[in-house]
Amino acid sequence: MWKIAALMPLPPEVIELVFAPLKGRADVILPATRDRAGQHAALAEADLAVGDFTGELPMDAAAVAAAPRLAFLQQPQVGVDTCDLDALTAAGVVVANTAGANTRSVAEWAVGAAFALCRRLAWVDRRMREGGWPQLDIGGRELHAQRVGILGYGAIGAQAAGLFHALGCRVSYWSRTPKDGAVGEYLALDDLLSTSDVLVVTVALTPETEGLVGPERLALLPPNALLVNVARGGIVPDEAVLAALDSGRLAGAALDVFEGEPLPPGHPLRSHEQVLLSPHTAGASAQAQMNVIGQVMANLTAVLDGRPVEHVVNGLPPLVHRR
Template structure:
């Protein structure tokens, strides 16, 4: 049995040719689900040993999916966030779950800076009006566009992305402080409420967990200075859509740049799609060519390590990183 090729199930939404191109170099038997629904997922998991998870969360590895996979030995998320996986269920089954931490750090951090510049200068706002045939020169000046230099930036979440974002904002002359669940040895730390009260621009880049869900609710966002800007590259559930809309409509927020939402995609008639002070992005802050190459390379290398009996890297659930067959 140990000489048999590993059964590798790719749930990420790649077509068959791309799956073979990316993972055909591995000594594994490649599979994709016949149907991209819950039944198709559970059917495909029945024989799966190694799984490349679905970064869109359409085929989530929840507790029922783990139970449907008796041979499951390793799950690789081709991305950083693992909130579409039931970490506890995988841990209880002894299945290591890995992400590709660091692969898109620069990409996402640069997006936060670009988004803050856009909001601060009203670039997208002006573009919409120009395309509609307007010439809003005086109106653009009256809206109060400003430079980023000297603005107070608060970063919620000081992991790799938060630290890189801090360096970028400091480089353009911003003063930067942060709040994180784990206090760092460098940087200006503030308790969360104090950070909100002193942030002209709030950057959200921490993982979605049961502890962070709803962290930035309407009451918390109301602590921001009037006319603050919000940039969210984390998960929508941390700063819920309704809370952001309330802050925008009250004038507490002058603008928001959102790469993530409560539900993705948001409905076609979602109020955020119609709000004039919002810059929208389809969860693509990390989708540069370099970041995507980094992510795929890290995922393939980790699956290769699992097949060869070497420890996998970036395990997020404290399970032994040496992957063992369960047949």
């Protein structure tokens, strides 16, 4: 029997339901406690693992060292920034993500957030709940008239670009290299920023992109620009966002991600009137969650069947062998 460490923070009854198709072929191990000690104890006897999508239990070098039998790590998300890929690769652990599972969900959230910022929907809702009637104070702008810049042109960036283009927006994008058949015009990074009324951040967090859009680059944005971040908080630092909002360079920001998650109580972003907040759930639609579960189970089943897994992200051969 293969042993699978399930590190996601889900109720045991949900874990049992998710892994029911593997009953009789694999044993599922849950951490006794939601801390590093519990994680390491579960990994100590695991052949396979499904990672923690919250990042609370990262697969760092210490976790890899605690897992001498681990042969395969399945991340139940696209991002692998909580994994030490070098340590995992050196240990011979094949790592896979769920590429494409939440692409539409995140892209639709980005478009919806841009609509909300343009029409100040969250601000108006708060005033109404307070008893106000801000009919003469709303203003707002129509999304189709905005120049939209997509920062990062992976699957989510491409999907978002297509949706914005379909709404009539002028779309430009930046990525490390231009993309054949891309929607919109490829621009150098600083040129993209200087011509984006709405900047949508979808690029993956890597050592090269951490802090990519700091105070200097935010200052390149047109006056009263809007920011939508569905990537990772570290790409556009929280303090830089706050400073740009307070200076008026940013007229609003829709943030699904933050440098530290959960966002601490009392953090200035929580009380800023021009910010639309979301708890890292842009990719958590019902359809996306089903897609993620489907990909996780398909890869685990492939391992048990002796077939190659899909969406390997660390360059190791996709056929997983018991260690």
